[in-house]
Amino acid sequence: xxxxxxxxxxxxxxxxxxxxxxxxxxxxxxxxxxxxxxxxxxxxxxxxxxxxxxxxxxxxxxxxxxxxxxxxxxxxxxxxxxxxxxxxxxxxxxxxxxxxxxxxxxxxxxxxxxxxxxxxxxxxxxxxxxxxxxxxxxxxxxxxxxxxxxxxxxxxxxxxxxxxx
Numbered sequence: 571x572x573x574x575x576x577x578x579x580x581x582x583x584x585x586x587x588x589x590x591x592x593x594x595x596x597x598x599x600x601x602x603x604x605x606x607x608x609x610x611x612x613x614x615x616x617x618x619x620x621x622x623x624x625x626x627x628x629x630x631x632x633x634x635x636x637x638x639x640x641x642x643x644x645x646x647x648x649x650x651x652x653x654x655x656x657x658x659x660x661x662x663x664x665x666x667x668x669x670x671x672x673x674x675x676x677x678x679x680x681x682x683x684x685x686x687x688x689x690x691x692x693x694x695x696x697x698x699x700x701x702x703x704x705x706x707x708x709x710x711x712x713x714x715x716x717x718x719x720x721x722x723x724x725x726x727x728x729x730x731x732x733x734x735x
Contacts (some may be wrong), residue, residue, distance in 0.1 A: 585653055603605070606664070618631060633665075635667075636663070637663075637665040639668070640656075640659065640660045640663055640665055641660070641665075641668045643656045643659070643660075643671070644656045644657065644660060644668070644673050644676075645670075647675065653676060654681065656676055656678055657680055658682075658685075661685055661688070667688065667689065667692040669728050671696075671702060671703055671708075672702040672704065674689055674692065674693055674696075674704075675704055675707045675708060675711060677689040678708075678711040678712075678715060679711070683719065683721050683724060686715065686724055687720075687723055687724050687727060688722070690715075690724065690727035690728060690731055691727060692735065693708070693731050694727060694731050697731065697734040697735075698723070702734075702735060707734050708731070708735060709732065709735060712728045712731060712732050715728050716728055
């Protein structure tokens with residue numbers, strides 16, 4: 571009977587170690603995904619990386635610092651009008667579009683067809699570099715765009731993007 575207890579203890583220990591390893595693997599994978607997202611997009615920096623990023627961020631006054639500030643103004647914009655105005659300012663400054671899918675989805679509602687086309691072009695380019703995550707809102711916006719525009723360039727870009735989703 572003693573051997574049954576030791577076998578169960580050994581089995582319990584083994585199962586416990588497997589569970590702990592599985593948990594560590596999940597945590598490592600989650601951390602790696604967040605770290606990868608940090609370096610492959612212009613999304614907001616997760617809290618766990620903010621201290622680290624402060625030390626390696628762009629030099630104040632540099633073009634990259636100005637771009638970062640303009641992107642933050644897009645994120646901070648409340649309501650449609652304020653956001654459209656921030657987008658107009660961003661485009662006027664001629665910065666590269668951000669890779670932040672939340673911002674890009676919002677930019678698809680802009681009333682200026684040129685900005686919508688540029689946003690769609692950027693999303694197509696972004697889909698070449700990585701898998702897009704905001705599939706449902708993107709498909710919804712693409713459907714709306716198709717019904718609201720007669721611009722063949724926008725329709726073509728919308729079709730191209732939808733094929734990649």
